[in-house]
Amino acid sequence: MSQINWIGLAGQLWLPLLVTAAVSYLLGCFNGAVIVSKYILRDDVRNHGSGNAGLTNFYRTFGGGLTFVVILCDALKAVAALQIAVWVSGGVHIGISPTGDAFGVVAAIPPVLAKYWAALFCLLGHMFPCMFHFKGGKGILSGGTIAIMIDWRVALVVWGGFLVLVILTRYVSLGSVWAGASFPFASWFVSRNMYAFHQVPIVVLAFITGGLVVWQHRGNIKRLLSGTESKFSLHRKK
Numbered sequence: 001m002s003q004i005n006w007i008g009l010a011g012q013l014w015l016p017l018l019v020t021a022a023v024s025y026l027l028g029c030f031n032g033a034v035i036v037s038k039y040i041l042r043d044d045v046r047n048h049g050s051g052n053a054g055l056t057n058f059y060r061t062f063g064g065g066l067t068f069v070v071i072l073c074d075a076l077k078a079v080a081a082l083q084i085a086v087w088v089s090g091g092v093h094i095g096i097s098p099t100g101d102a103f104g105v106v107a108a109i110p111p112v113l114a115k116y117w118a119a120l121f122c123l124l125g126h127m128f129p130c131m132f133h134f135k136g137g138k139g140i141l142s143g144g145t146i147a148i149m150i151d152w153r154v155a156l157v158v159w160g161g162f163l164v165l166v167i168l169t170r171y172v173s174l175g176s177v178w179a180g181a182s183f184p185f186a187s188w189f190v191s192r193n194m195y196a197f198h199q200v201p202i203v204v205l206a207f208i209t210g211g212l213v214v215w216q217h218r219g220n221i222k223r224l225l226s227g228t229e230s231k232f233s234l235h236r237k238k
Contacts (some may be wrong), residue, residue: 027125055071081121081122115146120209128235142236161178162178172232181210181212187202
């Protein structure tokens, strides 16, 4: 038996992963708040309010029907990133022939793992968009869409806690911190039975993704602790 072609095997795995990462990141860079404010309203949302390129700051600053465009943009890019990841990973099958060549269907990148991989890079693009000087949003709307696409039980924990906290306290940031912090734990709970074989990489990716969301809200956490955080209101400030 000849030597196994490890380079060929690595290429089959890493090329789709790299393509998925690049596409997901670039999709994440299309920040709805920045695009609408900068190119339609001609007034960059990052120059107002908290300086964040997110839905909450956009609504507080501009309000109006264009808020729906921001929601649509940030949600659809997450859907596109995860769907493309599933499509790309669906063709990755690894096996070893008697001659050491890659062939057959022995293992494949599961769709759920591909989604977590794409989710991380989509949020990285949203938070640090290369086309907007790496100054983006905090990833809540896109992250919430990602949770829905991954598993309804993960979405139930993330969205349920978010909505309850926002309704009771009117602090969007508090609900957002819950969403980021609960995402890895909800992912662990769901994956321990359904995706047990792939649980470790799923949980690792979920912790990194959720950790990024919490890290992006570090300023909000300080203001929450000091009692200076702004509460959300349907009536935007003039």
